[in-house]
Amino acid sequence: MLATLIILCHNKLPCTQRCLRALVQHSVAPGSWELVVVDNGSTDGTRAWLTGELRHLAATHNLNLRVLTNDRNVGCSTARNQAIAAATGQVLAFLDNDVAPRTRDWLPRLLAELEAQPRTALVGPKLVYPTAPHLIQCAGVGISPRGHVCFRGRGEACDDTRFNQPIAVQCLISACLVARATLVRESGGFDEAFNPVQFEDFDLCYRLRQQGWEARYLPSVEMYHFESTTTQGTPTMTNPAVVVRNGLTFQRRWRNMFSREDGPTEADCRWRSLPPVPFETIGELPLI
Helix, strand or coil, X not given: CCEEEEEEECCCHHHHHHHHHHHHHHCCCCCCEEEEEEEECCCCCHHHHHHHHHHHXXXXXXXXXXXXXXXXXXXXXXXXXXHHXXXXXXXXXXXXXXXXXXXXXXXXHHHHHHHHCCCEEEEEEEEECCCCCCCEEECCEEECCCCXXXXXXXXXXXXXXXXXXXXXXXXXXXXXXXXXXXHHHHCCCCCHHHCCCCCHHHHHHHHHHHCXXXXXXXXXXXXXXXXXXXXXCCCCCCHHHHHHHHHHHHHHHHHHHHCCCCCCCCCCCCCCCXXXXXXXXXXXXXXX
């Protein structure tokens, strides 16, 4: 089964370098996989690094690499749809450029779970913070009956038994998830109404779930996530305003489903504020 890894980047070159070097050098992957990277109008040298060092690194590891470039930031959904059109894999693995592997064989495990669950369309790992003790950042996503978002397990211990069982969830975040390519294409990919970013992943989950497919959380796979590094500090985007606007669009579109689901309570959805992790302070990330 060929898997296509899809990663977007817009500036933040050091973050992109850590992510892609780790994925190429430290992932234990099945025999065939490819990498599609979309540069969304970077101006900090990202494009030159992608077409230079990354291309050389990919060749060293016999990895097929495609670099797509946009002259401006066309938005997350549009750029991902460009990558989907270029992908040849039967499975699409979407990752943000602020993610790095903690579990070496993260990709084979996610693919195996997808194959073992015939009604599952998407599988996502346990996302953890990159500093010890590596608390949970997201163990799948719940949506309350009023449409509020809960990152399951946020701030809890990595080995918390409540979040260590595979389970069907309402949503997964596209910081890292794998999906059946045919289903993603048949559903129209990511809805560009959610550009520049936010809630496009939840919308995709609900479109596939509406058709009877399942989104599944797999805790045996752990990935580091430098939370919000991808979106924060982008001068062309006011992130809180985008969250509110796209959140309302998501709620209007899917209220008929989440209002009838056994989602988390409103109390569970209170955002647990955790201190940011300065990207520059993190050294070598341990692998398991």
